[in-house]
Amino acid sequence: MARHLARRLGQALLVVAGVVVLTFTVMRLVPGDPAVAFAGPKATPEQLAEVRERFGLDDPLPAQLVAYVRDLLTGDWGTSLRTRQPVLDDLYLAFPASLELVGAALVLAIVVGVPVGVLAARHNRRLPDLGVRFTSMLAVSVPVFWLALTLQLIFASELGWFPIAGEYDSSLDTTSPLTLWTNITVVDALITGNWPILTSTLQHLVLPALVVAAYPTGVIAQMTRAALIEEAGQDHARMERALGFGETAVLTRFALRPSLVPVLSIVALVFAYSIVNGFLVEAVFNWPGLGRYAAESIKARDTPAIAGVTLLVALVYTLANLVVDLLQGVVDPRVRAR
Amino acid sequence: MTEAPLRRGLPRIPDRFAALGAAIVVLLVLAAILAPWLAPYDVDPRPLESLLPPSGAHWFGTDNAGRDVLSQILYGARTSLFIAVAVLAVSATAGVTLGMIAGYAGGWARDVIMRITDVFLAFPALLLSLALAVVLPPSVNTVVLAIAVTWWPWYARLAASTAASIATRGYVDAARCLGVPAPLIVLRHVLPNSLTPVLVQMSLDAGGVILTSAALSYLGLGAQEPTAEWGLMVQQGQTYFTTSWWMVTFPGLAILVTAFAFNVLGEGLRNALDPRRVVK
Numbered sequence: 001m002a003r004h005l006a007r008r009l010g011q012a013l014l015v016v017a018g019v020v021v022l023t024f025t026v027m028r029l030v031p032g033d034p035a036v037a038f039a040g041p042k043a044t045p046e047q048l049a050e051v052r053e054r055f056g057l058d059d060p061l062p063a064q065l066v067a068y069v070r071d072l073l074t075g076d077w078g079t080s081l082r083t084r085q086p087v088l089d090d091l092y093l094a095f096p097a098s099l100e101l102v103g104a105a106l107v108l109a110i111v112v113g114v115p116v117g118v119l120a121a122r123h124n125r126r127l128p129d130l131g132v133r134f135t136s137m138l139a140v141s142v143p144v145f146w147l148a149l150t151l152q153l154i155f156a157s158e159l160g161w162f163p164i165a166g167e168y169d170s171s172l173d174t175t176s177p178l179t180l181w182t183n184i185t186v187v188d189a190l191i192t193g194n195w196p197i198l199t200s201t202l203q204h205l206v207l208p209a210l211v212v213a214a215y216p217t218g219v220i221a222q223m224t225r226a227a228l229i230e231e232a233g234q235d236h237a238r239m240e241r242a243l244g245f246g247e248t249a250v251l252t253r254f255a256l257r258p259s260l261v262p263v264l265s266i267v268a269l270v271f272a273y274s275i276v277n278g279f280l281v282e283a284v285f286n287w288p289g290l291g292r293y294a295a296e297s298i299k300a301r302d303t304p305a306i307a308g309v310t311l312l313v314a315l316v317y318t319l320a321n322l323v324v325d326l327l328q329g330v331v332d333p334r335v336r337a338r
Numbered sequence: 339m340t341e342a343p344l345r346r347g348l349p350r351i352p353d354r355f356a357a358l359g360a361a362i363v364v365l366l367v368l369a370a371i372l373a374p375w376l377a378p379y380d381v382d383p384r385p386l387e388s389l390l391p392p393s394g395a396h397w398f399g400t401d402n403a404g405r406d407v408l409s410q411i412l413y414g415a416r417t418s419l420f421i422a423v424a425v426l427a428v429s430a431t432a433g434v435t436l437g438m439i440a441g442y443a444g445g446w447a448r449d450v451i452m453r454i455t456d457v458f459l460a461f462p463a464l465l466l467s468l469a470l471a472v473v474l475p476p477s478v479n480t481v482v483l484a485i486a487v488t489w490w491p492w493y494a495r496l497a498a499s500t501a502a503s504i505a506t507r508g509y510v511d512a513a514r515c516l517g518v519p520a521p522l523i524v525l526r527h528v529l530p531n532s533l534t535p536v537l538v539q540m541s542l543d544a545g546g547v548i549l550t551s552a553a554l555s556y557l558g559l560g561a562q563e564p565t566a567e568w569g570l571m572v573q574q575g576q577t578y579f580t581t582s583w584w585m586v587t588f589p590g591l592a593i594l595v596t597a598f599a600f601n602v603l604g605e606g607l608r609n610a611l612d613p614r615r616v617v618k
Contacts, residue, residue, distance in 0.1 A: 011456070014453060014456070015456050015457055015460045016460075018453070018454070018456070018457030018460070019457060019460050019461070021457075022457060022458070022461075022466075023469070026466075026469050026470055026473060027469075027473065029470075029473045029474070125350045125353065126349065126350055130353065133353075133355070134355070137355070137598055137601055137602055137605075138594070138598060140601065141545055141549070141594055141597035141598040141601050142594050142597075143549055143552050143553065143556075143569070143572070143590060143593045143594060143597070144553075145553060145556050145569075145572065146572055146586065146589075146590030146593065146594070147590075149572070149576055149579060149586055149590075150586070150587070150590065153579055153580065153583065157580055272462045273462050273463075273464075275462070276462045276464045276465045276468070277464065279464075279468075280553055280556070280557070283557075294468070295557070298468070298472050298557065298559070299558075301472065303472075303473065306468075306469055306472055307469075309465075310461070310465055310466070310468075310469045313461075313462065313465050314460050314461050314462075314465070317460060317461070317462055318460050321460075
C-alpha cells in the first residue's frame, strides 16, 4: 500500500507541474502587452517600464516561469485586473459557494442515479430500462445553460415556486447575519443554527443544483446499470440464483457492492466536470461561486484571475482523482498491484 | 452476458435507439447541406418583422433582429457540424499519430507522450477550452482549436493501447523479420487495424464537442455575428426570454436533439463493434 501511495503521489506531482507549465503557456498566448493590461491604456512609458520591472516581464521566459512557480508556492497567485484584489483571496471567497452547489448536485445525482440504475438493470431491456436509458441519455445531452434558463423561466419567473437568483435573501444579512467558519453558507448556517439563512439558501439551491445534477445523474445511472448487468452475469450470481435468491436480491444484496467501485471512480471525473459545467449555471442563477467569478473575469479579459481559476480547478481535479485512486486501492486490493 | 433466468415480468423490447440516432444525424447532415434551399427565409438581407411568435408563416417565430428562427437553426446546423467534424479530424489525427508512436515504439517515447497526455487530461475539457478561448480572438476557428487541444489526448491514449497490442501480433513480427522499416509497418499494418475503436470514439465524442462548442459560443467566446450558431442564438435570446420564449427554446432544443442523436448513435456503434464491452 505504501508503494502504491508513493507512486500515485509522484504521478500526481508530475501532473501538477505540467498543469502549472501549461497554464503559464496559455496565459502567455494573450495578444497584447500584459504591462498595458495592468497599467491601463493611458500609462506613460515610464509607468509601463516600472510595471515590466516589477513583474519581470523583460526577463527570458524560463526565468519568468521560475518566478511564476515561486510566486505560486508562496501563495501569490497574482492580482486580479478587475477586482484589484489578490487572486487567491477572490478564489477563497468564490470556491466554497461552488463547492456547495456541486456538492448538493452530486448528492442528488447519487441518490437518484444509483437506484434508477438498479431499476434499469433489474428490468434489463424492458420498458423501465428503456425509459431510464432514454432519460439518462437526454440528461447527458442537454446544454446546461439552456436548461438553467428554461427552469428559471418556468419555476421561478412564471410559477414563482423558487427564487430567481442569488445564494440567499440578502436582506437576511441585516436581520440574522451569518458567522463565517467554512465560507460554505449551508454548513455555516447549520453550525451556527442560523435557520432563516439555512432555509433561504436551500430554497435558492434547488433549481441550480437540479441543473448541475442532470449530467452526473445520467452518467451514474448508466454506469450503475452497466456494472450491475456485468456483475449479474458472473459465476457468483449464478450460485446465488441456484441457492434460491430472487433476481432483485441478487442485484441489490450481492452485485451492487462490487458494481459501485467503477461508479466511485466516475464520480471523481464527474465532480470536476460539474464544477466547470456549474460555471454556466452560476452565471444564469447569479450564484456567487467560481463560475460567476470566471464569467466576469472572462468579460473583463482578466488573465491572472482566469489563470487562477484554471489552476485551482485543475488542482482540485487532480486531487479528486488521487483520492479516488487511493480509495479504490483500499476497497479493491487488485488495484494496488497494477 | 447471461440474462435473468426468470421470464416473468414485462416483455422485452428491441432497442432502436441507435437507429433513431442515425436517422437524426442523417437528417441533420441533409439540413446542413441543403440549408439554403430548405430555409424558408434568407438569413441576412431584408429583415422581417421582429419578435413574431411561432405561426404558420414562421414555425419557430422571428428573433429580435427580424430573422426567421427556423432558417437560423438550419444554417446553425452547418456551423455545429463543421465544428464537430473539424475538431474530431484535428484531434483524432494528432492523437492517433502520437498514439501510434507511443504504442509501437514503446520505451521512453511512450513514457514522454503518456505523461504529456496526463497533464492535458488533468484539466476538465471545458476548462482548458475556456482558458484558450479567452486568450484567442472569438471565432469558429478558435472554438475548433480550443476544443481540439483538450480532445486529442483521449485519442492518443486509445491509439497507443491498441497499437501496443497489435505490435505483438504475428503478422507484425513477420513484417519486421522481413526488414520492413518501422514507419511502413505502422502505416500498413498497425494503423489500419487500430482505426475501428478510434472511429467509434469519434462518434461517441461528437455530442460532447457540439455541447462544448455551444457553451463557448453562449459565453461569447466562439462564433460571432452574423454566423448562425445555436449557442449564440440562446445567448442573444435570453434577454427576451420572458416575452419571446421561442428565441431560446428552439435553438436549445436543436443542441439537445443533436447531442442526443450523436450520443445514442455512438453508443450503438460501440456495442455493435466492440464485443468486449457489450452491455445488453
